Amino acid sequence: MSYHASVALQGAVYQCLRDDPALSALVGDAVFDAMPIEPPSGVYLSLGPEAMRGVHDSAGSVARHDFVVSVLAGTEEGAGFRAVKEAAAAACTALEGAQMELGQTRLAGLWLVKSRARRVGNGAERRVDLTFRAVIDLN
Template sequence: MSYAASAALQAAIYGRLTSDAAIGALVGDAIYDALPAGPLPDTYVALGPEDVRDRSDASGGGAWHRFIISVVTEEAGFHAAKTLAAAIGDALVDASLVLDRGRLVGLHFHRARAKRESGGQTRRIDLTFRARVDDMDIV
């Protein structure tokens, strides 16, 4: 198994999200790998959990990465959250990201879950993506 490219994949995804103009117009720089201390903005994006499965073969190491990106907002209704979630999908699906280690073979949308939290005042959409990464350093 190769988990070695996981940090490189996360860095590339974070870089794509923070450099995307459409996402920036909707959320500014409120895109977090780790939530900051103190009050949070009314709307933000958070990189979340990841599940990785081995997909190594005779040609080298590789893995399927299933990861979650969350859109969280205090805005009424789901429209703003869904608009931001769509921009995230547009920025990531089938993106040709360059990794510091390994090679991204594919990046695909897997599923989404929209829900209310905090007594209905907070809207949250958890977007799940799947990425196939080959790690040429592992044979």
């Protein structure tokens, strides 16, 4: 099992989120693969942890990637979860409908597995973690 599909998937997810017009209307260009030293103001997205598992059978090989996209807002977004949840919904729509090019591999499916909304920091900051599953055909 090779981990090489992970690099292509991460790049495709990042580009898909950056290029989506509905998401851009909500967060501008505040989509990060590597977080800046100072957190941005307003609502922003960050690519997070990923776990990969390979599956081999008589039909071939696939890689199952579970990855997190976090939608966050600092204390200046004190109106509650609305803005964060709107951006999370736009991110879901963008990713679940995407046709992603992954080089020598093929994206067989991508869907939302779970989400978690919570207050963080001193309770005034908001965060939604979206866990997606991508299945990549390695044949």
